[in-house]
Amino acid sequence: MRRFKSLLINSVDLRMPGLRVRTLAAHRHLPELSSVDPHRHLYSQAILYLSGRGLQTLGGGTFAVSVGTLVLAPEGILHSFRRADGRAPLCLLIDFQIDPGPSRRPVVSGLSRSELASLRQELASLIRMREESEANLRCEAGAAVLQILVSLLRAAGWLARTDPPRSGAGAKAVRKLLAASGPATRPGDLVRRSGYQRDHLNRLVKSETGLTIGQFVAQQRLSLSERLLGEGVRVGEVASAVGIPDASYFARWFRRQTGRTPSSWRFLPAAGGRA
Secondary structure: OOOEEEEEEEEEEEEEOOEEEEEEEEEEEOOOOOEEEEEOOOOEEEEEEEEOOEEEEEOOEEEEEOOOEEEEEOOOOOEEEEEOOOOOOEEEEEEEEEOOOOOOOOEEEEOOHHHHHHHHHHHHHHHHHHOOOOHHHHHHHHHHHHHHHHHHHHHHOOOOOOOOOOOOHHHHHHHHHHHOOOOOOOHHHHHHHHOOOHHHHHHHHHHHHOOOHHHHHHHHHHHHHHHHHHOOOOHHHHHHHOOOOOHHHHHHHHHHHHOOOHHHHOOOOHHHOOO
């Protein structure tokens, strides 16, 4: 597409009764273009704004959009975008076809901070999976794509949210699930092992720990990273131990969490890393 710089494109083509996922892509609008002209598709499209601000037209209405805004455009619905500032927005787009239903209407809504953080982590995991070629990892990537789309559809009301169980069985299962997890566990792994939808599991985890799934995993990962770095373990080895094999990505992630580089943390007293 000439209007975008594509950072990730997966020709997914997942098919199941009532749903076909065609493509998942991460696009950044080209800097020299301030708008995307009105257009429509022969399929539905989910657009999640990961950065940038602007005005989205959809189905005859105009809406202000920013980070975390979710747009669902049914097939055949005219939509366009105009930038509000000089920053080219980054968008996650999923093209899909879904059986008609009572709520298949144009939607512009916002994700909560926890929902957005969880989806960013799922997308980061998907990017790492994309580099692998083994069949089992391709299956995991397909499951991750489906989970991302289902989360977006639930957030926008196209699919009903799943209520937590009325008994304590769900809480007990979640405690067991979290106890068996480790610092290298991905949020998507927990979702798949649980058998719950992500938003359902997120509520259960938060009721048990006060944290979202992503925050719980990040806390475990950070705690082990700090301990290993404080013991003098090499940065690359720490990154692998916490499930982030890319040392450069790990260094950026660690600095966002602590305000320090992993290398500088290694030279702090083990018991006083946060001092």
